[in-house]
Amino acid sequence: MSIIIDEELCTGCASCMESCIYGAIELDNNMAKVLPNCTLCGACIEACPEEAISLKRNGDRAQKIDISHFKGVWVVAEHYKKKIQNISLQLLGKGRKLADILSVNLTLVILGTDFDDKLEEFSLYGMDEIIYIKSPILKDYYSDLYTKVITELVLENKPEIILIGATPTGRDFAPRVAKRLSAGLTADCTGLEINLETRNLLQTRPTYGGTIMATIRTPSSRPQMATVRAGIFKIPEK
Ligand code: SF4
Ligand code: SF4
Numbered sequence: 251m252s253i254i255i256d257e258e259l260c261t262g263c264a265s266c267m268e269s270c271i272y273g274a275i276e277l278d279n280n281m282a283k284v285l286p287n288c289t290l291c292g293a294c295i296e297a298c299p300e301e302a303i304s305l306k307r308n309g310d311r312a313q314k315i316d317i318s319h320f321k322g323v324w325v326v327a328e329h330y331k332k333k334i335q336n337i338s339l340q341l342l343g344k345g346r347k348l349a350d351i352l353s354v355n356l357t358l359v360i361l362g363t364d365f366d367d368k369l370e371e372f373s374l375y376g377m378d379e380i381i382y383i384k385s386p387i388l389k390d391y392y393s394d395l396y397t398k399v400i401t402e403l404v405l406e407n408k409p410e411i412i413l414i415g416a417t418p419t420g421r422d423f424a425p426r427v428a429k430r431l432s433a434g435l436t437a438d439c440t441g442l443e444i445n446l447e448t449r450n451l452l453q454t455r456p457t458y459g460g461t462i463m464a465t466i467r468t469p470s471s472r473p474q475m476a477t478v479r480a481g482i483f484k485i486p487e488k
Contacts (some may be wrong), residue, residue: 251283251432251471252306253284253294261301269297269457271438289425291437296464297457305368319412320472323349325377326400327360328415332368335358337373337415339476343486344442345413346376348451351444357381357409361388361399374488381407391419397426404431409473411451413442416477424477434468435475440482441465451476 262280274288282294282302295303325341328336342358349356355378363386365372372380375396383399398422404412412427414420428435441454441463450467451474457464468474 251290251429253288253290254304254471255282255284256302256304257281258458259300261302263298263299265297265299265458266294266303268459271295279289284328289435289437290428291425291435292428292466292468293437293455293457293464296466315470315472317378317410317472320408322354322357322407322409323352323411324357324359324381324409324473326420327358327362327432328417328419329360329365330360332364334372335417337417337420337478337480339485340480340483341413341415342377344478344483345411346486348411348442348444349378350451351446352410354410357380359383359400359403361385363389376486393422393426396423396429400427401430404433404473406462410449410474412473414475414477415471416479420477424475428448431473432471433473434466434471435477436468438478439476439478442476442478450474466479 260282262277265279266275266282271288272289274285276283323345325338325345327338344358345356357379358377359381361383363384369380414424424435436453439453439455442451450469452478453466454463
């Protein structure tokens with residue numbers, strides 16, 4: 251996938267630059283230009299008043315995807331010193347609600363080591379299952395390794411929604427995984443809802459410096475990936 255600027259429609263207003271938290275878009279001769287660090291988050295598409303920005307999909311892959319094969323809600327755990335971070339627990343609370351609406355399982359995905367004696371405690375937070383990839387080399391976060399392992403897990407298990415904390419770690423691996431999967435990713439969400447008719451995740455995030463809220467959908471790609479800001483959702487009671 252790639253972000254395309256329609257040069258005939260672009261007026262050089264720079265709204266897209268202001269909406270891009272990654273600094274991945276600039277003006278060149280009064281024309282928007284997308285830079286290589288674009289994460290395909292889609293925020294600039296919503297921000298453009300001229301509808302000059304679009305997401306171009308890889309045609310072959312788009313045809314191959316049958317979104318009905320994707321089921322379930324995943325939360326990818328972030329941890330430190332054998333403790334799951336609060337943002338991941340908050341996502342379990344919201345993930346439970348989304349999974350219940352969709353009538354699917356909620357899964358916590360842990361990449362790490364030394365969590366065997368913690369799994370029972372984690373299960374009290376309301377998930378249906380835990381995927382625990384245990385290895386000493388996953389003890390600490392390593393960008394390429396996380397990207398590779400999570401990508402392979404997704405290809406094997408086909409979740410329809412993946413929730414990740416909008417932390418430095420989450421912001422690092424989420425776009426890498428999304429790019430490998432040609433999946434939609436919305437960064438820094440502050441609201442998540444479900445359209446049950448389409449099973450689309452409605453991902454709301456601030457744009458225009460926080461003055462406007464944009465709701466983003468990725469109707470023809472799966473999984474639907476979202477990074478979510480800390481403190482938006484509550485940690486569920488055990
Ligand atoms: S927001 Fe749209 S019209 Fe304005 S510079 Fe960006 S692409 Fe061009
Ligand atoms: S898709 Fe996202 S990262 Fe890429 S240019 Fe647009 S706002 Fe920036």
